[in-house]
Amino acid sequence: MLDNNHVIELLPAYALGCLDEDEAVQISEHLSDCSICQSELDAYQTVTAQISLAGAITEPPPVLKQQLFDRLQIPRSSPSASSRKYRWGLAPRFLSAWGVVSLLLILALSAGSFYMWQRINRLEQTNRPGGMYAFSLNGTEIKPDAAGYLIIGEDGRNGAVIIDKLPPLDPEVEEYQLWLIRNGEYTSGALLAVDEMGYGGRRVSAPDNLLTYSAVSMTIEPAGGSPHPTGEVVLVGALTSP
């Protein structure tokens, strides 16, 4: 019988899937009765999921999506070679679930389209006052109601960032840092603070033309800034093509 301490020591390896089978079985049995260890395992599985981000990104070919749709929609009365993994006996539950998911998918796509349409409208209304470009910055899970704008001059050489609804930081300890992102690389664009109302602004500078970057983000960094992002992301924004 495994005690909690022993299981907790093995949870990282269990999350990685590199235990021997007998050890894995023992831990699996223990987890069914232990919410503490289950919670620990959840945290390690979050880590192992993130390790995959370190790998190279590969886009699946479009035909794969169609193959998936074909596989899921094969009628039960006419099995084909590609239906070898389709299990009989699930049709009633499958079809009712399919109906619900289809409805949810339609709603989600409609909401997504509506959101994109609103966003495009917003950009068209705001992106060229006096020849300048304005790109909106949106809050993340950390601070969903935070907002901002990155204003870039017509020639891309000068810019300014304005942020709102972010909590003031202790300037001795932390600052907000703006990152300009291009091809997965991050360049610091500004360090700034906010006032007691959560509002702040700063000029933005970069070694290259600001319009050559594809996205921006803002993180909380140690006072004085960091060479690379290390803290929580509070704002993100896409720099769509002018």
Add this chain to the structure above:
Amino acid sequence: MGDRSTAEEITLDVFTLLWEKADMYQPERAKVSTWLTTITRNRSIDVLRRRGSRPEGHSVNLFQISTSQMPAGDNLEESAETAMLRERVRTAISQLPEDQSQALQLAYFRGYTHRQIAVLLDQPLGTVKTRIRLALQKLRKMLVD
């Protein structure tokens, strides 16, 4: 996996499984991305182990992975956030001691068990277990806690 067709087949299997087992997802335990990634990796390891061989000609050196790829997609804000997280993960892994990073890579990307890694590296089993445990504990501290 070492070959594209196997990777694509696994992708189809995983999404089929998600479709059939969607009611098993527990949002209070993990994000969808975590659940999806865990299932995918487990399936990949199953295939690797059943195959009984590893793609020996294909090695993953985390320190040489190109940083020139931004994830494609319509939502560039989400892409920016993902790119930020990717950078944090790569930075965290690069800060691991070499022996821990090596053991982690063999376990994660090649699907080797403790014992197999111990044989490959000619190290005691206990040493390998400790390295993997410490590696993941450190990553958890840097990325999650």
